[in-house]
Amino acid sequence: MQSNTSSKPAPHSSEKPDERIQRVPFWKKALSRPELGALAGTVLVLAFFIVAASGTGMFTPAGIVNFLEVAAQLGIIATAAALLMIGGEFDLSIGSMIGLAGILIAIPAVEYGWPLWAAILLAFSCAGLVGWINGNLVNKTGLPSFIVTLGFLFILRGLAIGISRLLTGRTQIGGIHEHMQGDWFAALFSGEVATGLFSWMAAQGWIATNFAGNPLVTGIPVSIVWWLGLTAVATWVLLCTPYGNWIFASGGDANAARNSGVPVRRVKISLFMFTAFSATIFACLQVMDTGSADTIRGLLKELEAIIAVVIGGALLTGGYGSAIGAALGALIFGLVQMGIFYTGVNTDWFQVFLGVMLLVAVLFNNFMRKKAMEAK
Amino acid sequence: MSKRTPMIEMRHVSKHFGSVIALSDISMAVCSGEVMCLLGDNGAGKSTLIKTLSGVHRPTDGQMLLNGEEVSFKSPAYALDAGIATVFQDLAMIPLMSITRNFFMGREPTTGWGLFKRIDWKRADRIAMQEMSKIGIDVRDPSQPVGTLSGGERQCVAIARAVYFGAKVLILDEPTSALGVKQASVVLRYIAKARADGLAVIFITHNVHHAYPVADAFTLLKRGGSLGSFRKEDISREEVLNMMAGGAELESLDAELAEFQHTDQEDQRSARPEAAPQNQASSV
């Protein structure tokens, strides 16, 4: 209303605010963020279980670590799946890659006496190769990544079983724990951090202790650190770096992106490699945790990752989404899975709940996105 | 013409898509400080030609020269690096991305170093707003998704982007098709300014009132072939119009319109008595 102060209506100049702009309120800006739905969902689910699972131990430190660990494992692959989906592609071979990576770590270490770090590097190299092949096939053939990686879902699972049977005659390889001693690289994927803090908190009497005065929860599992770290890095990349801009562009319209000078092929190949790497990180954490590898590990994880990403507000068609959303999606996943366990509901119902959640999330996100586009 | 080395030149360029011959044996040269207007019917191959120049397509045959040196662009990124900026007919914009993100897509201004290199969003937003207001569009919010802009505003983002990044050659494929009078005149002024700055400009339009005032030369395409280049001195506005519309087609259009009028009168005459079905059937 600046024209009120002068006698004649002010001529339009670029220094004056545009009369069509109303100051965009903070909450309206927040509405247009992709992770809003997931945030609302997290609050809802959390509130539900705080009531429903009160007194069951779900929200004691041990219970919290439990559901965070579930969320963390899924969150690690969901972060990569989110970047890939924003980049316009799917990777259905994540789950099989988890199984294969586990075998690739366990067999050289246990059967051939490799140091664990070398076996882990082998797994990461193979994962890089798989991602590279996936990406190149999608780029070169122009086939939907859905089909290409569906092929690899079977190929990698078959390879895991085949290699394992051929070399060891079994599909399960145990005894990794003995090889972990003193291996600096394996240490990145095992154990807990901030153990000092937790014993200090126990000494202060802030957290529960056992009869010996040691805390029940001795630290934060390293998987949670990986999860938060990867989510933070992915968010930084998406929001702040040129590469992040290229991911959005490649997924939004690959052709337009290429015509504007974005190296779309390189972006997609690197994203496929990242999902394969994330599957390998998952496998490392699991192998170090359980001390064994199994060819059927990671079954259906690719779908769970996609669910988490979609709950997190990403568009299946690409070009829209967030890593924080995927992390929240994974958190919801962990909350529900452990919540059902703690509340004593028959776990058979978990999958029903999951499917319903997915549908609700998609509908809600769709609705919010439309609202956001109008509000602008 | 002159002894100057053309800024951009095509020599006997052909482009085939499978069995479709989209361009055949095109030769064309544009010097710096010159505006070349590409004319031709729908489907004549204008867009294919400029896409070949800007690295989207690789020519099936022939040579392209930039400033006298032969070039071959693996992708549009290489053409951009060489200083060729293009406004594509489909604009090459991502609807879900913000104005700023679109503006700097593939050419993001960064700050910081090493692992902490990041987009300088403040600068990017400011430049995008500035460039847009220069073209006569007041951006309400640079983080607004391009998909929520009007068609003309979107076209202006693409033009502002190309003008901002074009260093040697500026290519515009029907940039004024959705623009209002004010914005179109700004675009024409941009073209004139780019010419004054020594850029080589290639401009495609179906509007003779846009083409004639700014062009120095015209190249006419027809069904993938070139009918030659003409200097502005050698050709009048009417001749350009004729070339664009195909003079013969205008004449036959006149004849057809007269024909319509004629049959209209016939119809009215035959409709005057009680409608006779057999009569109408025969007139169809």
Ligand SMILES: Nc1ncnc2c1ncn2[C@@H]1O[C@H](COP(=O)(O)OP(=O)(O)OP(=O)(O)O)[C@@H](O)[C@H]1O
């Ligand atoms: N990628 C492609 N694959 C096959 N044919 C193509 C391809 N691109 C263009 N063509 C064909 O080449 C011809 C020229 O198309 P082009 O887009 O260059 O026309 P244009 O002169 O720009 O027309 P308009 O004025 O309508 O924009 C058309 O017949 C088109 O069908």
Ligand SMILES: [Mg+2]
């Ligand atoms: Mg065209």
